[in-house]
Amino acid sequence: MTEQSRQGAVDKDLLSELHAQIGSKLTQQGHRYTNGRQELVEALMLTGQPMTLPDIVEADPKLAQSSAYRNLDVLVRCGVIRRINAGGDHSYFELAEPLLGHHHHLICMSCGSIEDVHFDSEIEHLVDKSLSEISARTGFTPTTHSLDLHGHCADC
Amino acid sequence: MTEQSRQGAVDKDLLSELHAQIGSKLTQQGHRYTNGRQELVEALMLTGQPMTLPDIVEADPKLAQSSAYRNLDVLVRCGVIRRINAGGDHSYFELAEPLLGHHHHLICMSCGSIEDVHFDSEIEHLVDKSLSEISARTGFTPTTHSLDLHGHCADC
């Protein structure tokens, strides 16, 4: 996890396809896909793991902190980025599920790191079914669910 | 949810049994189960739903904010209380699972409220099985998992 060179499995084509997708999403909602926003998104795409704001600014030091926070917020509200509250000092950010696929998190209680994991579809299906029942029973309308594991990562 | 009179399903016997249980847990770890701590726990037991610090202080105004935060922290570290990061301004607190049973949360994205729900054991079992596989595969050692629904509550 200290390995800086770790990158998500994104080749150049997928990357620019994502940019295009995000760009039109922003435009639709009356926002511009500016340089700063692209760089923000690109940092997240290249890292391929949830990042805190300090992580992001360190990865791309030309990003101003205040703008980064503001743009993160815009992107979250546009459904491009998802904010994860892991309990540490900082929030984590990652590409939203429409872009990254549905997945879950391994949250290390020692070092605070977060890693993505995918569950097999059988489980997801059962969970969904169960969640539908809950919704019907309680009148709650679910938008999404989060199933995260809290424990200790392999390094800790 | 604005209903102040809502109370968890705890009768007086269960309540003092819980107090005894918690008291010995604290004593074991070299802490005292003082008045302030008992009142803190009692507020959570009576409400029966996750509460923020302002909720708690409002429910029992003789609790000092700084002491409440400090004691909440002690109780969390002793495994009596669990902290929930729902994404709003405040953390939520509730009795820990050994006392309240394993359950999940309905988190309303409009009003920020949190409600407890129990899933059927079939799902829990499958989830556990799946989580074991994940652990084996990734080297992550899970302590617990959180499966929460994000959406809109019946009132919103």
Added chain:
DNA sequence: CTAGAATTGATAATGAGTCTCATTCCTGCA
């Protein structure tokens, strides 16, 4: 080219949660 709106970035402000410290309260022991 230009007006109006969106964006930027430096900086100030906000506020949840934590820390400090003098005082008070317990608990074990003589």
Added chain:
DNA sequence: TGCAGGAATGAGACTCATTATCAATTCTAG
């Protein structure tokens, strides 16, 4: 019962992640 030493308390100061402000800059439609 009295006492010493540690634990707990509460008021207030403080930290620091995040947000708000605002003047300057950049886009974009016309």
